[in-house]
Amino acid sequence: MEKWGFEWEKLSSVNPGLIWLRCSGFGQEGPYSSRGGFGTIAEAMSGFAALNGHPDNPPTVPPIALADGITGMAGMGVILTALYERDALGSGKGQIIDITLYEPIMRLMEVQLMEYDVLNKLSQRMGSRIASAAPRNVYETKEGKWIALSASNQPVVEKLFKAMGMEDLIDDPRFVDNARRIENVEELDEIVGGWIKQFNQEEVLKILSDAGAVAGPVYEMDQIYEDPHFNERPSFVEVEDKDFGAMRVPNVLAKFSRTPGQVRFTGRDQGQDNKEIYGDLLGIPEDKQQELKEKGVI
Numbered sequence: 001m002e003k004w005g006f007e008w009e010k011l012s013s014v015n016p017g018l019i020w021l022r023c024s025g026f027g028q029e030g031p032y033s034s035r036g037g038f039g040t041i042a043e044a045m046s047g048f049a050a051l052n053g054h055p056d057n058p059p060t061v062p063p064i065a066l067a068d069g070i071t072g073m074a075g076m077g078v079i080l081t082a083l084y085e086r087d088a089l090g091s092g093k094g095q096i097i098d099i100t101l102y103e104p105i106m107r108l109m110e111v112q113l114m115e116y117d118v119l120n121k122l123s124q125r126m127g128s129r130i131a132s133a134a135p136r137n138v139y140e141t142k143e144g145k146w147i148a149l150s151a152s153n154q155p156v157v158e159k160l161f162k163a164m165g166m167e168d169l170i171d172d173p174r175f176v177d178n179a180r181r182i183e184n185v186e187e188l189d190e191i192v193g194g195w196i197k198q199f200n201q202e203e204v205l206k207i208l209s210d211a212g213a214v215a216g217p218v219y220e221m222d223q224i225y226e227d228p229h230f231n232e233r234p235s236f237v238e239v240e241d242k243d244f245g246a247m248r249v250p251n252v253l254a255k256f257s258r259t260p261g262q263v264r265f266t267g268r269d270q271g272q273d274n275k276e277i278y279g280d281l282l283g284i285p286e287d288k289q290q291e292l293k294e295k296g297v298i
Helices: 008-014 039-045 066-088 102-107 108-120 152-164 167-169 178-183 184-198 202-211 221-228 230-231 274-281 286-294
Strands: 021-022 094-101 136-140 146-150 215-217 234-243 245-249
Touching: 008 021, 021 066, 039 066, 039 102, 066 094, 066 102, 094 102, 146 202, 152 167, 152 202, 152 221, 178 184, 178 202, 184 230, 202 215, 221 230, 274 286
Parallel strands: 021 094
Antiparallel strands: 136 146, 146 215, 234 245
């Protein structure tokens, strides 16, 4: 931005209430500040990739733009914080905000980071398990589908064991509390996985749900669109796209009771908002806009 003459001092002198979020790979200061950055690099350097995957497989970066998405949500939060300070708290002043791609996802690694810092313990890849609770994994069903199951506290574990018809496991010294279950997770997963393998996905999910255990199907993309809960809530909304016609896209992230949001379009054409931006907002006359358009500036 500085190369284009858009220094913070210059812009904020024109508009003291300006709030400007700068998002880059490594931030505006430090030895890496001039480096380029993508979410993939952030996922790797945050420690996430080192923990993602199975122990006998390489570190794994996610197949989605995870760091980018997390940073976008974090950026929204910090902008709203700055707006609250300026408007609700009444300072009337803007500020420049510096956010990186790696720090928001690194923030989610806080437990593993503190374990190393305090206990000198290096966390290892565990597949679908988690170090703090057991059982927690994905398990294959009779017809080759998968379910995800998490029993992160004692009442839920006991409901699981009862649903399995194995109430004796509640008092089994190997599984009597979470610490023992973590120590004996291989045996526990073998028992739970063996029981689940007897049933089709729909059958086992009903048994677990009726018992108050917590489990859900591992969905492929087509199954997501078919889920009755997702459709009734609705988690998707149909929007007309000029190239593809009717599209079902994820709905607004949260439901506001008084000021509900709406997905109004799938994207904007290049230059579609020129009149509003250059004319209404910046006050550039139409003849000047046309001149800039002919020169290829806009």
